Amino acid sequence: APVVLWFRRDLRLGDHAALLEASRHSKHVLALYVLDDVLLKRSGAPRVAFLHGCLRALDEQLGGRLMVVHGDPATEVVRAARAIGAAAVHVSADRGPYGRRRDASVAKALAEHGIDWVETGSPYAVTPGRVVKPDGSPYRVFTPFHRAWLAHGWPSPAEPSRVDWVAPPSSLEIPRPPRVSATLPEPGEQAALNVWHAFLDGALATYAEDRDRPDLAGTTRLSPYLRWGCVHPRTLLADLDGSAGARALRTELCWREFHADVLWHRPETARENYDKRFDRMKHDDDPEAFERWCAGRTGYPIVDAGMRQLLAEGWMHNRVRMVVASFLVKDLHLPWWRGARHFMKHLVDGDLASNQLNWQWVAGCGTDAAPYFRIFNPLTQGEKFDPDGDYVRRYVPELRSVPGKAVHRLKNRPEAYPAPMVDHAHERQVALARYGEITTES
Numbered sequence: 001a002p003v004v005l006w007f008r009r010d011l012r013l014g015d016h017a018a019l020l021e022a023s024r025h026s027k028h029v030l031a032l033y034v035l036d037d038v039l040l041k042r043s044g045a046p047r048v049a050f051l052h053g054c055l056r057a058l059d060e061q062l063g064g065r066l067m068v069v070h071g072d073p074a075t076e077v078v079r080a081a082r083a084i085g086a087a088a089v090h091v092s093a094d095r096g097p098y099g100r101r102r103d104a105s106v107a108k109a110l111a112e113h114g115i116d117w118v119e120t121g122s123p124y125a126v127t128p129g130r131v132v133k134p135d136g137s138p139y140r141v142f143t144p145f146h147r148a149w150l151a152h153g154w155p156s157p158a159e160p161s162r163v164d165w166v167a168p169p170s171s172l173e174i175p176r177p178p179r180v181s182a183t184l185p186e187p188g189e190q191a192a193l194n195v196w197h198a199f200l201d202g203a204l205a206t207y208a209e210d211r212d213r214p215d216l217a218g219t220t221r222l223s224p225y226l227r228w229g230c231v232h233p234r235t236l237l238a239d240l241d242g243s244a245g246a247r248a249l250r251t252e253l254c255w256r257e258f259h260a261d262v263l264w265h266r267p268e269t270a271r272e273n274y275d276k277r278f279d280r281m282k283h284d285d286d287p288e289a290f291e292r293w294c295a296g297r298t299g300y301p302i303v304d305a306g307m308r309q310l311l312a313e314g315w316m317h318n319r320v321r322m323v324v325a326s327f328l329v330k331d332l333h334l335p336w337w338r339g340a341r342h343f344m345k346h347l348v349d350g351d352l353a354s355n356q357l358n359w360q361w362v363a364g365c366g367t368d369a370a371p372y373f374r375i376f377n378p379l380t381q382g383e384k385f386d387p388d389g390d391y392v393r394r395y396v397p398e399l400r401s402v403p404g405k406a407v408h409r410l411k412n413r414p415e416a417y418p419a420p421m422v423d424h425a426h427e428r429q430v431a432l433a434r435y436g437e438i439t440t441e442s
């Protein structure tokens with residue numbers, strides 16, 4: 001009997017463990033994608049646009065045989081499976097909070113019709129939940145997790161599989177990507193592999209030194225592709241050797257796995273502080289300050305460049321994500337989840353685990369957090385990581401006439417560019433005092 005391969009965060013055909021497993025059960029595989037309003041409503045327009053592009057690319061790879069349906073997966077997956085008389089539905093595991101609930105209800109609905117549910121692999125090199133301490137409890141600190149993750153290891157990339165893609169009994173047309181003002185990367189598996197191969201031949205050699213420099217093209221920019229599974233991290237890990245750049249990148253990929261692991265063990269941290277002491281933290285409620293941060297009009301050049309890069313590209317450099325997040329939480333005293341929500345609306349790589357837990361890490365309430373009292377100075381961060389000011393000038397046109405690194409610590413502020421909305425030295429003290437209140441009480 002044929003089987004169904006239900007695609008979710010695995011929009012590729014290469015290194016696909018669930019596809020390989022499906023092909024061992026049957027040569028006749030129906031490729032299915034369900035447009036699920038629960039997820040679509042939570043995704044900002046850039047992410048939806050990129051998703052639709054990835055679906056088109058996948059459909060092309062399948063010779064037009066991707067079955068696209070719209071509705072509740074518990075109904076739609078069963079309907080599709082029954083329509084072709086499938087014996088089983090194969091998936092890559094989704095360990096996110098919603099994915100878990102959804103999959104439990106789909107598996108149950110399938111079982112009522114005698115259809116098997118088979119999970120193989122996940123969007124991670126090591127499936128969340130697998131790396132635990134010797135006593136079985138989860139890791140709370142990155143460094144020991146990283147060590148245990150390396151020791152655990154992962155399988156080699158899955159071999160290619162030969163299947164006959166079943167002609168869909170019916171299918172919706174893949175929706176046209178919504179119009180977005182941000183310039184997005186090219187979607188799909190081939191685009192991901194092209195980006196990766198260009199990185200291997202180029203920036204990998206200097207990645208260890210340059211990855212913190214937003215003015216350089218020093219990182220992979222693979223995050224949107226990893227988000228949708230256009231490439232599997234195992235494919236990347238298999239290409240990395242022992243060089244300094246390779247080791248640094250392996251560590252970054254492990255951060256992605258660590259955050260997914262934390263969210264698996266503590267799904268409530270998508271919304272709640274990981275460190276409960278922070279539940280007592282006092283926050284301001286200043287809608288105008290929040291709007292200025294969102295628009296990139298804080299008067300702090302590196303912060304504004306970052307916030308405008310987010311709007312222009314649906315992406316922001318990691319160093320700058322940390323700086324703008326710190327500014328929101330520790331200079332404006334706004335709650336991290338407001339910033340996280342804005343990021344999720346605009347990021348093309350927006351990922352619940354990576355986003356929420358990185359926000360918490362910066363805010364000081366997450367796992368082995370950057371200590372709260374280590375507060376980024378946005379001026380020195382700019383000078384250090386954008387040493388010639390090129391990054392700021394690229395995204396803040398009002399500052400294009402200011403030469404070199406003078407763009408960070410403005411002496412003569414161009415008229416069109418706002419004055420700093422707060423005094424960093426003062427706000428730093430306010431933040432420290434509030435932190436003192438929650439830590440001395442406990």
Ligand code: FAD
Binds near residue numbers: 224255317
């Ligand atoms: P590279 O430097 O090339 O790294 C390769 C890959 O490693 C990335 O694609 C990503 O998958 C992973 N990675 C690197 N750094 C991290 C990290 N700190 N945490 C988790 N994974 C990492 N990343 C997301 O994918 N989605 C998000 O929604 C997201 N939100 C973030 C919010 C904040 C406040 C911060 C500080 C970081 C966030 N990150 C997020 C992590 C990181 O900024 C991006 O993964 C990275 O900038 C993507 O660019 P790249 O692919 O060129 O990274």
